[in-house]
Amino acid sequence: MLKRSAEQNLRYPVLLVHGLFSSSRTWHKTVTAFVEDYDLRYGGTVSAQPSAKIPPPTAGDFYTWNFSSNHHLTYRQQAEELAAGIEAICALNAADKVVLIGHSMGGLAARALVQLYSADRVYALITIGTPHYGSPLALLRESTQREARNLFTKLTQVLARADAPGEANPGFFRRLARRLFRVTTEAQQELDGFFSSEAFIELAPGSIALEELNRAPLPTAIRYVFITGSLTDFAAFPDPVWIARYRKLNSMWKRLAANTVQKISNRYLFGPYEEFRSYLARYLPDATEYTLAHLTDFDGAVPVLSQIIGHFRDPPLLKAVLPVYASHTRLTKRPAKIFQALAVCGAVGASQRT
Template identity: 25%
Template sequence: MKIGNKNLWVILIVLGITLVVVIQVVRHFFREEERQIRTHIREAVKKEYPEAVNQLKAMYGLKPFDQPKTSVKPDAQTSAVILVHGLDEPGKVWMNLAPALVEKGFSVWTMTYPNDQPIIESAQFFLECIKSHSLAKTKNISIVAHSMGGLVAREMLTHPSLSYVEKVDKKELPAVWQLIMVGTPNHGSELARFRIFTEFREQIIGLFNEKYHWIHGILDGAGEAGIDLTPGSTFLERLNRRPHPRNVNMLVIAGTMNPWQKNEIEDFAHNLTVKLPEDTRVAVKEMENVLLSVSNEIGDGLVSVRSAQLTGVPLRIVQGTHLSMIRNIIADSQRIPPAIPIIIEQLHRTLPKNT
């Protein structure tokens, strides 16, 4: 039987997707071994290409967000807002939030880092950047983190070997008084197993940067972060066993693509309970639970509401996808991403009294 070109392409695509799925399933059973192998490869490449390593280092770190048109002059010596991106983020995630914060008078900084490396290494790099930067003289810092950036921040604030609390007590570091996490997979994301597609996107975008080097795809991490993000990973279990960071106001903002909000589902179920016969109440309650569960699991398309929330931390749910809740997909759109007003409100509401 002759197979047409169109059908052949369909078969090849299906086989390719099937192969990726099978590989990801098998990897689940050898996560730590894979992590060690990836780290070994990355370290070997770093020794082989020292110039590329130095070139890449210059691209990372803490940098002020420049918005010269603003009429408000922030006081960086008093407080600062640091924006921390997530995994395989090309850099546009702050295109709407950063200008909005500057317009409100905040001193805004962006933190970029080798996001494919182990999260503990990113956390250590973050701490070193704050300590060695002029921000070390700032009285207090607030962090707004998207996706994995929230885990990097939590790791920096709580990992025993990084000694954040001790350094603050010794006045070696400014105090972080606020952490706002947007779409952070605090309990992991199943889609982290398929991060090869987002890594491919990041490297394609990097090709348009004149400073890009082909080896950067390995030097910025060999995919260890994706393993850390997998639900049940050693990293997540250790992180979530620790208490929340001391004296830090925390807020979780989670997105949902479900057209019905929690209160709308509850109101709908209540109205049915009132109107329908009493013997249908059990069925209505079951329907309500199913709708709420589906809403939580869908989440923003990448991170479920259940994964984002943390015990003892306030939760705000907004309508949107993993990206659209914090930035517009179209650059010239006048839409205000739903997480931005909440972030600004939170920063103002809990502003330290000494600022």
């Protein structure tokens, strides 16, 4: 039996799962706060592909996770890797369950695990800024990739003129141009990899992978908490108390961020918004009544309406929503909110480990 101090009071080990094009490092601030402010033991990083550079995990209260690839795995493949990691954590801690906390794509990987494989090892699922119904940004893949490729092509054509093979001692600006040419060529390759990544394609509303998840039964024996982010006024939350609370944050930078999101949304996303609305209507009966303000309540990457599962066939043990005024990438840097989510789902309390 594990000996635990009075301060270490999580019922089950917690696994923090990163999102698209990210890694365990995205949780650095949360790891530090959990250790220093909440007296929790960090068991280390659990990786699908262990590396000599990363110490093996030990018994602990919480862990971070690394997929074998942060963008070339389907949700099913991510779920299979997560399942093996969870078994390792349970063995280290003599526990029969874990709490999964997934940011963005990591939340979909966790859903794939509990819906398509098994929820037996999961006590609670906490998702942070997760696009449960997809992101309209993913619908821009073809047009955005085409525009970006055209820009890179023009830039490389200009820079290629600086490449004079017969010149023995090129000057400073010629050497700089050559260097930029190489960097630009590499960037174009990275761009193609980004837009062709399996995980990014699956984020589009109506994708085969999202349809599989949203049509599959949602286990009702686990607890769900949704941490949502926004850069606007939480138009998706009609509760006047929430609206009043967040309007107090009307600082200059808030207005600037909100205006920027609205301008980008209005310029590029009208078509994708309608596709997103149509996809929502498959699962949420009142989706056709959502206004543009509802659809454009973004955290910078994912609409708030997409960050909350709303189509449970039967009520789960718990369903709670915790809004945060923050951008998508900043959501993992809110340790107090994440710990609050653990408390809300009942994960803070007497240990259930044997």
